[in-house]
Amino acid sequence: MSGLEAIAGAAPDKPGGPGAAGSAGMSLAGEAVSFSYEEARAPVPALCDVSFELRAGGSLALMGASGSGKSTLLQVVRGLDAPESGAVLLDGADPSDPRYTALQREVGLVFQAPERQLFASTARDDVAFGPRRLGWPDEQVTSAVATALDLVGLPPARFAERHPYALSGGEQRRLALAGVLAMRPRLLLLDEPFVSLDPGTRRQLVGILERLKAAGVTLLLATHDVDLAWALCDEILVLGEGRVAAAGPWDFSTAGGRLLAANRLREPFFVELWRRLGRDTHRAPRTAAQAAQALR
């Protein structure tokens, strides 16, 4: 039974079937990854010697100004672009490993504004697209679709037969996410998932990502919302013009603060609060509830 089932409370999966990889997340590492686009006509970012590590079940915030290479890195990790040099390791396996292609299929990538890629005439069919392409048997596709829809808060009973374009903006965003989750990724890559959402939908999405984390799914979250990154991610990877500017645990020392500022990022709100209250910033709360607990 995979972690996603456990949290969505759906029917258990047959063990050993495709996608039943278990609840463990996938570990990820970049080893001196370099990549550049063939024709530099548009201001597209390149990657230069990008190295980082993300443990299985961990969560990493990918930050940096637009044009710093965040989206490019996600594309390379998913294997949509091959690095010119260096390698992306999935569960420690490099591309020469016979398991590598199978591992790549367990990496889910949620594009920026993913609702723009919805195409089927029912929510169910759209979510089923990925699992069907994986060649899963029908009953497994059905259960994966139901699980994913439940997980994103679009219960199949109400939403499965709806036309994707008849849904609200926030529902479309969650439906597109379900389309990726139905493939049971063990590593989930998200490209600016909060953009253009209202605060309520943003909260729902944060809740979904927290549940995925709790289920052991590894998260790589590209965002420029430093408060949400801080709330969701254990560690941070800052890119600046395609190079690693910082990688590892959040660092709010003077040097760390300078580094954030140099990459046009500010401190998370609760970290700034802790600093101004004269408290230890490395024990700063991640959420309002935690902060209230500490200040009570």
Place this chain on the structure above:
Amino acid sequence: MKATIAQYYAGDSLLHRLDPRAKLVAVSALAVALFVRDSFAGLAVYAAAAVLAYLLSGVPLVWFWRAFRPLLWLVALTFVAQVVFAPGEPFFSFGFIHLSWRGLELAAFLSLRLVVLVLVGSVLTLTTPSMALTDGLAWLGRPLRRLRVPTDELALMVTIALRFIPTLLVELDTIMRAQRARGADFRRGGLRERTRSLVPVLVPLFVLSFRRADELALAMEARCYRPGAVRTRLHPLRAGWADAALLVAAAIVIAAGLLV
């Protein structure tokens, strides 16, 4: 993205500064002459003029190469077709292939003519922003307005279409990547399967294009655009002595090519 259509090289050469109408007229006339004249001598004159124009344009050779690359196969195809199917006494035969000196000559002539034509056309598009090109075309097409052809509106439409080509290519690329990330495969299977595999790409592309068009129309109206209303231009077309000189030079070159 790979949008080579009507690619403009931002420069400040003499040719860049010429009126697009003068350039359009000169280039069209030269193109017609190229097709009318069928001797190597005439071709040589036009080729020399094209090379001179290239040198005056100040555009790096690599930009011409980029414009040429997609047309190479056309040149190659012309050459091969002429060599293989041309009339004349064969000096070499193999199966249905008959090589003759006459055929080789014809092949060389036609390929060279195509190369010169592309060179001349590239000088035009590389030194003239497409907005100026469409303005020039709209002006030259003015007589058609008597026939109630909305030339100005058509010119604006063409400009907008050109403006959105790179945007749509990026969009197409993104959608294809997103569906590939969900397991789509656009390269495998027979024709039917491949066509089917395009549905998840084309549906969103159409929907997005319509939405884009709707938003764009709104943004244009918000900036007081009204079809059919009189508009002015930031850079109105202004012909000068240099443009007259270009037309005279073009006339001389064309005549020389026809007479040699």
Place this chain on the structure above:
Amino acid sequence: MSPSPDETPPLFDISGLHYRYAGAQADALADLDLKVHEGEFVAVVGANGSGKSTLARLLGGLEKPAAARHALACGHDLLVEDGRMAARRDVGVLFQNPENQLVAQCVEDDVAFGLENLAWPAADIGRRVDEMLARFGLEDLRRREPHMLSGGQKQRTALAGVIAVPRRVLVLDEPTAMLDPVGRDEVLRAVREMRDEGLAIVYITQEMDEAAGADRVVALERGTQAYAGDAGGLFADAALVRRLGLGLPAAGELALALAEQGRGLRDLPLTMDELLVALGYAT
């Protein structure tokens, strides 16, 4: 609060406005009232799909209201075709997606587009465009093609194109939603400058800290007005804020969490500084 005769008439004077999209089951906007006066900065908030963008279109004279008791934009009647056409000159509208607003193939031509449509003489257009490019820091990009611009540069170009036509009021529909923090700051700075110059602004946003700085906040819920008043009043009603799919600025969220744990603060803080004062760490 009807304006006294010596007061200048409001820029927007809307009452009982209805709008429905073709083929839709319900009104996108229903019985909406809105008044905006000279120099005011009004924020409009609401969940995705609450009718904010529809409102922007109507205010700009870009859609025909289905019905209204009265609907005046800068004195022009939005219920009639001629009034809407006239409103398009006085009301500038900037949309969310900068990509879909740029018409021309380079920055300066795009900034000129509105003036060309109004058939200004070329020399006047040139002067006005130069002025706009300088004002928005776009001089070096004047010949740049739109797809070679960053998000912030695109949106500044679009804004310059909207403002190039002299406007009396500006409607901004989530102008920073698709931008990164750098682009967002660029656009916000430009908006703040225009506000300081006294231009009235209707600012549609999902960012609660942006809304908190407005003179007045209007909250929409499924096409109807759920709140109108100052920002503090909206955020003080936590239940309403949740129901509308909105949130509080981080300082307010913390105050709310503290209240739930039995330590209510006297005033609802909306900024870091207000929070520090409320916690008793600063004065």
